[in-house]
Amino acid sequence: MVLSQKLHEAFKGTVERITGPRTVSAFKEKGVLSVTEFVSAGDNLVSKCPTWSWEAGEPSKRKPYLPADKQFLITRNVPCLRRAASVEEDYEAAGGEVLLDNEDDDGWLATHGNPKDKKSDEDENLPSMDTLEISSNKPIQSISSYFGGDDDEDIPDMADYQEPDNLIETDAATLQSTYLVAQEPDDDNILRTRTYDVSITYDKYYQTPRVWLTGYDESRMLLQPELVLEDVSQDHARKTVTIEDHPHLPGKHASVHPCRHGAVMKKIIDVLMSRGVEPEVDMYLFLFLKFVASVIPTIEYDYTMDFDLGSSSGS
Amino acid sequence: MAEQGSSTVLQLAPFQSMVDEGFWHRLSSLKLNELGINDSPISITGFYAPCSHSQVSNHLTLLAESLPSTLSELSSEPVISRGNRNRCPVPGLLYNTNTLEDFRALDLQSLLKAEGKKIWEDIHSGNAEKNSALLSRFLLVSFADLKKWSFHYWFAFPALALKPPATCVGLRKASQYFSPETAQSVSAACNEWRNSSLTADVPFFLVSVSSDSQATIRGLHEWDACQAESNELLYGFYDPCHLPNNPGWPLRNLLALICARWNQSSVKFLCYRESRGFADMELSLVGEALISVAEDWKRPENVPDVVGWELNKGKRLPRCISLAKSMDPTRLAVSAA
Numbered sequence: 001m002v003l004s005q006k007l008h009e010a011f012k013g014t015v016e017r018i019t020g021p022r023t024v025s026a027f028k029e030k031g032v033l034s035v036t037e038f039v040s041a042g043d044n045l046v047s048k049c050p051t052w053s054w055e056a057g058e059p060s061k062r063k064p065y066l067p068a069d070k071q072f073l074i075t076r077n078v079p080c081l082r083r084a085a086s087v088e089e090d091y092e093a094a095g096g097e098v099l100l101d102n103e104d105d106d107g108w109l110a111t112h113g114n115p116k117d118k119k120s121d122e123d124e125n126l127p128s129m130d131t132l133e134i135s136s137n138k139p140i141q142s143i144s145s146y147f148g149g150d151d152d153e154d155i156p157d158m159a160d161y162q163e164p165d166n167l168i169e170t171d172a173a174t175l176q177s178t179y180l181v182a183q184e185p186d187d188d189n190i191l192r193t194r195t196y197d198v199s200i201t202y203d204k205y206y207q208t209p210r211v212w213l214t215g216y217d218e219s220r221m222l223l224q225p226e227l228v229l230e231d232v233s234q235d236h237a238r239k240t241v242t243i244e245d246h247p248h249l250p251g252k253h254a255s256v257h258p259c260r261h262g263a264v265m266k267k268i269i270d271v272l273m274s275r276g277v278e279p280e281v282d283m284y285l286f287l288f289l290k291f292v293a294s295v296i297p298t299i300e301y302d303y304t305m306d307f308d309l310g311s312s313s314g315s
Numbered sequence: 316m317a318e319q320g321s322s323t324v325l326q327l328a329p330f331q332s333m334v335d336e337g338f339w340h341r342l343s344s345l346k347l348n349e350l351g352i353n354d355s356p357i358s359i360t361g362f363y364a365p366c367s368h369s370q371v372s373n374h375l376t377l378l379a380e381s382l383p384s385t386l387s388e389l390s391s392e393p394v395i396s397r398g399n400r401n402r403c404p405v406p407g408l409l410y411n412t413n414t415l416e417d418f419r420a421l422d423l424q425s426l427l428k429a430e431g432k433k434i435w436e437d438i439h440s441g442n443a444e445k446n447s448a449l450l451s452r453f454l455l456v457s458f459a460d461l462k463k464w465s466f467h468y469w470f471a472f473p474a475l476a477l478k479p480p481a482t483c484v485g486l487r488k489a490s491q492y493f494s495p496e497t498a499q500s501v502s503a504a505c506n507e508w509r510n511s512s513l514t515a516d517v518p519f520f521l522v523s524v525s526s527d528s529q530a531t532i533r534g535l536h537e538w539d540a541c542q543a544e545s546n547e548l549l550y551g552f553y554d555p556c557h558l559p560n561n562p563g564w565p566l567r568n569l570l571a572l573i574c575a576r577w578n579q580s581s582v583k584f585l586c587y588r589e590s591r592g593f594a595d596m597e598l599s600l601v602g603e604a605l606i607s608v609a610e611d612w613k614r615p616e617n618v619p620d621v622v623g624w625e626l627n628k629g630k631r632l633p634r635c636i637s638l639a640k641s642m643d644p645t646r647l648a649v650s651a652a
Contacts, residue, residue: 172480
């Protein structure tokens with residue numbers, strides 16, 4: 001971790017300890033949320049998109065200003081079928097992408113919300129490993145070895161487990177998995193099918209929600225947080241997306257840094273209001289998740305709601 | 316799988332396991348602070364939910380909350396807050412050994428048989444009808460190497476084997492099986508079941524469709540009442556599997572229950588799947604299973620064969636995960652420097 005980042009974390013921690021949580025709403029003025037607004041926006045998300053739920057997390061990490069059973073929001077097992085880097089190639093081929101952080105840009109919804117038809121062209125666009133910036137100087141290894149330990153000699157030998165009967169491989173009523181057996185783990189098709197647990201915490205310092213990513217590979221083994229960066233828009237990887245301790249869960253997780261969230265949300269709210277849409281604070285997380293989708297375009301979490309935002313493509 | 320109308324062996328997609336990092340962290344602290352060298356089995360709870368995406372299956376997931384946090388909770392069954400629709404509890408048993416040698420020496424086959432026997436007994440005692448979560452047990456054997464922060468583990472999802480296996484006819488999308496009107500009513504009834512905190516995490520149920528296309532959902536314990544009606548009856552379950560031509564694992568023990576307890580030889584089943592958290596009749600499947608087991612297969616004292624050790628990339632091997640990066644104090648100190 002860089003020193004400046006550590007210093008900032010220490011500063012932020014101190015400020016969080018000595019200041020009380022925001023109680024006055026500044027949603028429209030600053031794009032930020034009070035604690036109660038976060039909870040009610042979370043309740044709304046859970047009821048409209050039931051794949052999301054509230055969780056309590058580690059009791060030792062519980063934040064006293066949030067209800068004990070509503071510490072953070074999470075949606076598990078979200079598919080991520082291709083690496084973000086390969087999607088960006090598509091955008092570039094289609095005329096380039098519009099960056100959300102770009103100051104001149106208020107078409108914040110225009111590009112990422114609807115990547116060009118994924119299903120039909122999926123086969124032609126197998127991600128090529130050469131194009132992944134992150135992996136170019138660090139070749140992709142067999143998947144299991146990311147977390148699989150370096151002590152191969154300790155892993156019990158398969159021969160130790162020869163069972164005489166009732167084997168799942170010979171059971172007629174068991175679907176014998178074809179793709180896991182037939183293809184080597186370094187096959188593109190398998191590499192593509194990652195899943196994510198996406199969680200949203202409340203960041204008391206920035207007074208905004210904050211998104212965290214926990215990735216799993218095709219055999220549902222934990223992904224190193226560094227590999228998660230392959231699924232982050234390459235403009236954000238290692239800049240706005242950093243790897244830090246999760247406030248409610250053990251371990252290091254990738255997170256979209258919230259320092260600009262308030263400003264971006266404010267901008268989104270301004271755009272809506274200029275189009276005559278009066279945003280409700282309950283909608284905050286839907287707007288927020290829609291904007292986060294530009295950072296993690298290939299992670300297909302649910303934030304859909306049929307509400308008209310007057311986006312540039314519609315209305 | 317089957318062409319419509321023809322019958323083939325009903326093949327079910329095995330459950331997959333997924334372990335959250337928090338589970339290993341809590342297991343480590345439990346082992347270091349509470350258990351010591353005590354290696355008796357521990358009751359744990361896994362969680363699953365119906366498949367909610369057409370391209371990925373759901374998994375049996377272990378979280379930190381799957382384990383008791385203190386020794387006092389160890390003696391009792393784990394207390395799980397009910398009603399979270401994304402966390403349907405599945406009872407499990409953890410054998411965590413003290414050494415790698417003990418781990419290798421575990422008699423996997425008899426451990427699996429013992430769990431299968433519990434399911435069989437719960438079927439015959441009627442417990443499985445009252446608490447249908449008992450139909451999907453799981454077993455986890457592990458060796459936690461707390462010097463290297465690596466964890467060797469192996470899951471089993473015991474399934475009672477019908478002999479001969481069931482065959483299947485007419486497996487298709489629920490939207491094709493039901494009339495549009497019925498499909499709508501089934502969806503609405505399922506959504507209601509999933510939204511009520513009393514039933515949201517009850518993974519097995521009965522779907523009763525009246526002659527005027529109205530569907531109602533009942534618990535398994537209401538089977539007798541359903542028999543008294545002349546409605547079409549389907550056996551539903553939360554299907555973690557996403558495949559269009561195969562039901563998922565939980566159906567196996569449900570079929571064993573239907574066959575052993577209710578003596579049915581032709582069973583219409585509904586593989587209940589969701590999209591974005593709501594019933595999806597395009598992803599859900601309906602099929603008919605034909606069961607033709609011998610009479611003595613059903614006898615309570617005759618425990619059927621059990622299968623279920625999870626394969627690791629198609630091989631009969633335990634898995635291993637190293638968490639030294641997030642758990643080893645020396646490595647943490649280095650990365651923090």
